[in-house]
Every structure is written in structure tokens, then in C-alpha cells.
Amino acid sequence: MKGKIIAIFCISLMLAAVFQLTVTAGDEENPEIEDGQDDITGPFSSLIPAALFEDIDIISAWFFENSNQPDYLSVSLKVSKLKRCLFPTLYMVNWTCGGVKYTLTYGIIGLGFLSTAMISTSATEFSTTIYSSFDTNQNIITFIVPKEMIGNPRQGAALTNTEALGIQALPIVTIIGWEDRAPNDGFGNDYTIQY
């Protein structure tokens, strides 16, 4: 009986250790970047119904990797309500690693029918198209980034200064627009490369 209790205790400890490992990487429950709802800034934003901006209202963003595909970094961005807006819309996630700033951008142009995802770096000012998914059921955009495009960060490297932006512009006067920065001040948590 005593041995059985010790065995159960050991299994519980092992499960706790595994759980601890799984929550060190970002996921929807443990996002590196968190933000409030209905906090859009821009012209007359306090007078305009929040529902009109729910597609750029960022809720959270998180980084993650898959041990089966260690050469890729994934980044997900969750908004209040994802839809293909008629107005030009940009979603961005920024971070810094090794002194270089990286920017993921998902852009919607052409009345919502043309969209693309890109990665760009402050090192080269060069943008490259990458794979992404646009999930209107989960309200999540996910970017899949080959690590060779982000300086091949090694296991244990920290992605710092994490932040996300949702930006919407009027189709003609693109300089006038609304945006949501996440978080509102400072930056989100760092992410540590797992593989």
C-alpha cells in the first residue's frame, strides 16, 4: 500500500513537471502579449461604436514552436472579431532578437480580397512573404516563420520587446486611421526559443 502511494506521488510529480514544461511556451492561455478590449485609439474613436473596430481590437498574441518542426517559429494573434474588412487593415507583431527588430505583417487590401503575410527585419529592410492562416472561427491569425528568416535563433535565445498592433485606415485618406497597440504601454513578456 505504501509503495502504491509513493508511486502515485511520483507520477503526480512527473505530471506536474511535464505541465510545467508545457506552459513555459506561449499559448492562448499563457500569451506573451495581453491587451484589454475596446481600447482603440484614433480620430473620434470614443464616439464610434466599438463594434466597428472589433477586427483590429487585439486581445492577445503568443509565440510557440513544434518539436516536430524545430526549424519554424509560429506566432498567433487573437483579435475580438476577425473579418475581412472593406478598409485596408494591417496586423503586426514585433520583437527584437540579437539587436535586430523583426516585424510580422498581415495586410488586407483590395476591399478585403487581397491579403498577404510578410516578415521584415531592421537589418535588411527587406520583406519576404511567409505562410499564414486566417481563422475567422477562432479570431486568430497565425504566422509560420522559417527560423532562417529571423537570424536562426538558438535554443535559449530570448525574443524581447514583444508587441502587437492592429491598424485600420480609411481607403482614400490612409493617413487617418485607428489602431490598437498591445500592450498599451511597454512591451509583452519575452519568449525563449525552445528548439
Ligand SMILES: [Ca+2]
Ligand atoms: Ca485591445
Ligand SMILES: [Ca+2]
Ligand atoms: Ca491596446
